[in-house]
């Protein structure tokens with residue numbers, strides 16, 4: 001049986017993203033899940049304030065990072081995994097279906113340099129893959145729907161669910177990005193909700209209402225009882241109808257176009273042009 005993980009979370013207020021540092025208290029081996037590289041869309045400047053908070057914590061706690069785990073190719077923030085890897089070591093991993101995501105966006109951005117075989121990542125995980133963080137046993141669940149490549153990482157009684165579920169009062173993730181599918185997400189959520197009821201679910205985002213502050217840990221039992229989109233008793237067809245209706249009302253995330261071009265390259269910038277500057281593309285009238 002896997003011992004209990006130690007978990008430190010960092011909430012980025014700009015993108016409402018939660019980065020988790022998961023470590024084995026005995027060996028001090030660690031994984032960083034869903035890191036954030038700060039990005040100002042007005043100036044095109046990146047900065048490392050959020051990532052440096054993680055580095056400060058890792059060094060102060062004496063942790064050795066083995067993994068930079070992405071739950072999926074995010075559309076709302078840039079990944080800091082390559083920067084953290086340079087500073088801390090470790091391997092960058094994502095779901096094997098990232099190839100599908102890369103293929104879709106290589107076409108959309110007409111980005112000849114974008115690899116579609118996942119080679120920018122150090123490790124691609126299939127459904128059911130297992131790996132270790134020190135003595136912690138981690139198991140990979142492929143939980144597509146929000147994107148085709150979404151993963152949930154199960155480590156003992158803790159599951160890092162990415163963008164499948166949000167807090168019970170907010171519901172579930174949108175399914176209208178390329179390759180997203182509400183019916184698929186419902187089935188993935190059912191697989192997550194089939195974990196033991198006391199399993200702690202750690203979210204990738206929280207969008208709190210005015211009545212509460214940001215929070216990102218809930219349980220299978222709480223979700224089954226209270227999730228506004230998928231509590232027990234909601235049928236697949238009911239969920240699909242609700243999800244599709246809601247997705248029609250949602251605008252494009254502010255950082256989708258920059259984020260996906262970076263994150264489909266495992267957080268690396270596009271190759272610099274002759275003047276040494278990396279550029280992002282904006283497809284006009286395509287999306």
Ligand SMILES: [Fe+2]
Pocket residue numbers: 072073074075076146163
């Ligand atoms: Fe996402």
